[in-house]
Amino acid sequence: MYSGDQYLADAFAACGVSHFFHVPLVLPKAVKAMQAAKVNPIVVHSEKAAAYMADGYARASGRIGICGAQQIGAANLAAGLLDAYMARSPVLALTGGSSATTRDRNQYQEVDQQPIYAGLTKMTSRIDMASRLPDMLGQAMRVATTGAPGPVHLELAGFTGFVLSEPMDAAPLPDPAFALCPAVRHAAPLADIQRALDLLHKAERPVIIAGSGIRSSGAQDALKKFVRRHNLPLATSLDAKATLAESDPLSIGICGIYSREIANQAVSEADLVIFAGTTTGSMTTTGWKVPAPGVAAIQIDVDPRELGRNYPLQASLCGDPATIFEQLSEAAGEQPDRSGWLDHISTLRKDWRRAIEAVETSNALPVRPERLCRILSEELPERALLVVDTGHAAAWAARNIYLDRAGQGLLRAAGSLGWSYPAALGAKCAQPNRPVVCLTGDGAFLYHMSEMETARRYGINTVTIVSNNNGFSQEKPIWIDNPDYDHHWRFSPVNYAEAAQAFGCKAYRVERPEDLAPILRSVFRDDAPVIIEVMTDELVLHPPAWTPSEQARFY
Numbered sequence: 034m035y036s037g038d039q040y041l042a043d044a045f046a047a048c049g050v051s052h053f054f055h056v057p058l059v060l061p062k063a064v065k066a067m068q069a070a071k072v073n074p075i076v077v078h079s080e081k082a083a084a085y086m087a088d089g090y091a092r093a094s095g096r097i098g099i100c101g102a103q104q105i106g107a108a109n110l111a112a113g114l115l116d117a118y119m120a121r122s123p124v125l126a127l128t129g130g131s132s133a134t135t136r137d138r139n140q141y142q143e144v145d146q147q148p149i150y151a152g153l154t155k156m157t158s159r160i161d162m163a164s165r166l167p168d169m170l171g172q173a174m175r176v177a178t179t180g181a182p183g184p185v186h187l188e189l190a191g192f193t194g195f196v197l198s199e200p201m202d203a204a205p206l207p208d209p210a211f212a213l214c215p216a217v218r219h220a221a222p223l224a225d226i227q228r229a230l231d232l233l234h235k236a237e238r239p240v241i242i243a244g245s246g247i248r249s250s251g252a253q254d255a256l257k258k259f260v261r262r263h264n265l266p267l268a269t270s271l272d273a274k275a276t277l278a279e280s281d282p283l284s285i286g287i288c289g290i291y292s293r294e295i296a297n298q299a300v301s302e303a304d305l306v307i308f309a310g311t312t313t314g315s316m317t318t319t320g321w322k323v324p325a326p327g328v329a330a331i332q333i334d335v336d337p338r339e340l341g342r343n344y345p346l347q348a349s350l351c352g353d354p355a356t357i358f359e360q361l362s363e364a365a366g367e368q369p370d371r372s373g374w375l376d377h378i379s380t381l382r383k384d385w386r387r388a389i390e391a392v393e394t395s396n397a398l399p400v401r402p403e404r405l406c407r408i409l410s411e412e413l414p415e416r417a418l419l420v421v422d423t424g425h426a427a428a429w430a431a432r433n434i435y436l437d438r439a440g441q442g443l444l445r446a447a448g449s450l451g452w453s454y455p456a457a458l459g460a461k462c463a464q465p466n467r468p469v470v471c472l473t474g475d476g477a478f479l480y481h482m483s484e485m486e487t488a489r490r491y492g493i494n495t496v497t498i499v500s501n502n503n504g505f506s507q508e509k510p511i512w513i514d515n516p517d518y519d520h521h522w523r524f525s526p527v528n529y530a531e532a533a534q535a536f537g538c539k540a541y542r543v544e545r546p547e548d549l550a551p552i553l554r555s556v557f558r559d560d561a562p563v564i565i566e567v568m569t570d571e572l573v574l575h576p577p578a579w580t581p582s583e584q585a586r587f588y
Contacts, residue, residue: 085455126185174211236305271443389433455481
């Protein structure tokens with residue numbers, strides 16, 4: 034008997050989906066069929082972690098990530114989709130749900146899931162008959178991977194989604210093209226391309242700001258070609274950090290709230306800003322202060338709703354960023370001499386390295402986070418993927434991580450503390466032959482450290498660096514004026530290396546900066562999940578972002 038369970042497994046296999054991240058008990062017959070079809074079910078310890086793993090999988094591979102939960106866990110799974118929604122990550126959530134015979138009758142553990150998912154997905158729908166699975170699954174995948182990508186949700190009738198156990202006729206499988214992002218590449222109108230190039234030709238101090246849309250479009254090579262051909266300084270959000278090697282003279286680093294001063298300085302001095310694959314949100318623009326409103330601006334985005342949202346535009350380019358940069362490169366003529374602007378950028382780069390050298394090479398104890406990041410930068414191998422959390426982990430990564438080796442990349446939480454560790458496990462599942470390193474703080478690691486057991490059980494061998502400063506140090510300024518508030522941000526002492534060993538992981542505890550590099554050189558050969566706990570200084574806070582007139586705040 035052919036069933037919806039078998040169809041689901043066949044569909045995932047045909048679309049190249051390699052993993053299904055879930056919490057029991059959901060779709061048990063489909064899970065068995067998936068395993069037979071070489072789609073690996075990964076049973077985790079919380080619904081939110083399952084969503085984060087699917088998100089990390091999707092961002093690392095560009096392929097749709099799949100997560101699931103039984104009916105009662107649907108709300109928890111939905112909460113985990115918030116980061117994917119903010120980051121434009123293509124994730125499909127499958128949940129058990131209400132049925133026509135139980136709906137609106139106070140069935141045990143049953144609530145209406147549609148309002149919960151409506152605000153966190155691009156699409157949410159119900160499947161009450163197995164025969165509807167083929168068309169609804171195909172539609173969900175198309176929605177997830179076209180336009181601005183994002184999460185989608187299908188509620189499957191029955192506590193565990195047992196509607197898929199119904200018999201159904203064999204049906205065409207989803208188009209594998211819509212399992213990858215971007216599934217469709219739209220070009221911009223040639224008139225808009227020419228208008229943008231005319232503006233660029235007239236500019237004396239142009240800057241490009243690239244965001245996460247560059248990664249989801251796979252536009253890195255097209256952007257690099259355009260930038261180098263026309264000698265255009267490039268600033269990025271943290272999501273697009275590795276587009277240019279940090280040693281490249283055109284790279285000015287991360288701009289925004291989590292940033293380097295030189296990036297914000299250069300952007301503030303530009304007379305033309307090209308926003309590429311960024312939604313121009315508060316993090317990238319330092320609360321819409323850098324660049325200043327009113328600067329001449331061009332924006333490239335796949336979603337027309339984003340064009341001009343926060344900055345008035347002189348040219349709008351709607352379409353796939355990779356395709357648009359190829360169009361720009363093909364149509365662009367010679368650019369004017371901007372040697373004075375490039376010399377100024379070079380000076381800013383040199384000034385930054387001189388200013389930061391002392392803290393990045395400090396031997397102070399506890400370890401300064403800048404020194405931790407510098408050592409990590411020097412030891413990360415080629416092709417390494419660095420996955421960082423939000424808060425101080427993201428701030429230090431933006432400022433003090435240097436990605437210079439071939440094939441290196443970075444993923445960051447869009448805002449959900451605790452995202453990075455499960456997301457790194459998902460990323461490793463997507464790219465098992467790539468070194469995957471998670472950089473997180475102790476506050477974030479505590480959210481999902483139980484997933485160390487998942488990593489051990491399935492042999493997901495990531496390297497996780499826990500910066501342990503015994504507290505939520507980024508929040509310390511809120512409470513610092515009164516020791517009676519210390520318990521609001523300072524943690525009880527926890528030895529994460531010992532905890533990791535108890536979970537069966539290989540673990541190290543680092544108290545001196547000189548001990549970290551030898552450990553990092555060896556861990557990528559370890560056939561086990563690795564946790565490296567580094568004791569860092571709670572008194573060292575990431576400095577406020579640079580703005581022309583005032584210091585921006587984290588809060």
